[in-house]
């Protein structure tokens with residue numbers, strides 16, 4: 129008897145095969161703008177389905193290693209990474225995954241919507257990047273921070289062109305050294321101290337507990353300027369060159385040696401993101417340059433970076449969900465179970481269809497966050513800034529949670545094969561789990577949303593969007609319109625009552641629930657807006673999303689019937 133070998137489906141084209149992505153671009157960029165982006169997107173999609181898939185597998189199979197000493201006993205603290213990781217690095221530069229929104233050509237072509245194109249690049253690039261999407265996010269955050277007018281021109285000119293270079297030989301990425309072992313969420317407990325040196329630079333001393341992209345050429349480190357006092361507001365962002373080549377203090381050291389005063393204690397042994405070097409790093413009078421005036425409380429400046437990395441996190445979540453869906457869908461076509469092809473099982477189709485609704489919602493939310501970011505950066509649009517203040521944490525927290533629950537289903541949809549390492553499937557779940565943790569856990573972001581609502585009136589732009597979307601929904605579906613209008617009214621009441629007593633234990637205990645309700649309602653509105661523009665898939669997704677997340681109804685039957693339209 130011949131041995132059965134399961135056929136494996138070929139990789140799908142993530143751009144051509146993603147109708148929602150393409151129609152989203154058509155709407156946000158216009159036909160000419162979308163046409164101008166197509167070449168870039170098709171090139172990246174081809175790389176993703178080919179060489180980058182192989183690079184991704186190589187990087188996963190060969191995690192980074194830390195070499196502390198050279199053969200003669202000299203401390204070198206070198207992080208060796210795989211060829212696959214290097215290929216991902218080069219591809220990120222070549223495809224302008226970080227650079228695009230900063231390139232004058234791109235801003236000329238797409239204006240504020242250059243961020244929409246970048247989101248599409250990330251959507252394609254992230255899932256098969258062996259989490260190089262993390263250094264990409266931090267490099268983008270650092271570039272946004274360096275772009276602030278408060279930053280010294282000389283510092284900007286020295287570093288920004290490298291962060292946004294599309295030449296792999298020149299391009300660098302950045303780390304972001306914030307978390308200390310006594311506090312990640314609670315930055316107020318940070319104990320890294322910055323002291324001014326006579327030449328205008330600074331020296332940092334302290335211990336950083338979670339430093340991803342530890343192989344990057346620079347990092348943005350938070351430190352407390354000496355004498356500035358307690359709390360988190362006074363913490364200031366500093367640029368720390370990671371290697372001797374960029375440190376004026378490195379006399380006689382090899383260019384690739386760590387900058388003096390920067391010690392890599394060890395690499396973390398993590399649940400996922402295994403190709404990504406995450407280190408514990410000690411700073412002992414390490415050379416640093418301030419990003420803005422350290423005498424002016426700096427946490428607000430650092431938030432420029434954090435907003436960027438949070439919306440990248442949402443893009444990573446949505447991108448991973450869409451890719452997981454594509455894998456699971458393709459597998460269901462080639463796997464046979466009782467009754468025939470798995471893809472013809474009503475029950476399995478309902479499972480996939482429900483996941484497709486979640487993936488569509490996550491995509492719309494991440495996409496909206498990028499569109500707002502572009503309008504803030506290019507047009508200094510105050511309305512977009514007010515909305516982004518609350519959309520960034522909402523998008524990050526709700527998509528992070530969806531990504532984990534979806535990834536668990538994707539793994540299960542492969543049966544036992546989904547649990548076996550060399551199928552590549554288990555990684556989906558491991559890598560998803562970081563998304564609700566870093567850059568603010570769900571609870572911490574929920575408290576941030578509460579602050580935005582109670583101190584910055586951030587509910588107003590959201591409620592306005594919900595009301596407008598309810599009107600847009602009426603011709604599509606009166607039930608959908610009523611659901612959205614009802615959710616908006618309830619949220620308005622809740623916001624009024626929490627604003628009256630923001631510190632009460634009841635309000636604090638309910639912060640997560642409120643944030644998720646806001647995110648679900650906003651997602652409905654965004655899908656409705658896309659549906660009203662004329663997208664049939666979004667119209668269906670909006671109806672099913674609202675039933676699933678606002679009315680808490682079972683959507684299996686519709687998800688099964690309409691799977692083809694939903695994917």
Ligand SMILES: Cc1cc2nc3c(=O)[nH]c(=O)nc-3n(C[C@H](O)[C@H](O)[C@H](O)COP(=O)(O)OP(=O)(O)OC[C@H]3O[C@@H](n4cnc5c(N)ncnc54)[C@H](O)[C@@H]3O)c2cc1C
Pocket residue numbers: 303304305306307309310311312313314338339340341398401406562565566567568569570571572575
């Ligand atoms: C793979 C990975 C990579 C990372 N890379 C980086 C990096 O490059 N740079 C960096 O700076 N950090 C990085 N981090 C660290 C990450 O940002 C922190 O772990 C995260 O912010 C949480 O901080 P913590 O670990 O101190 O947890 P804690 O703050 O101790 O949180 C523990 C629990 O308490 C909850 N909690 C905390 N405060 C409150 C509150 N006020 N109310 C209610 N609940 C609360 C949290 O939700 C969580 O469930 C990384 C983490 C991971 C897992």
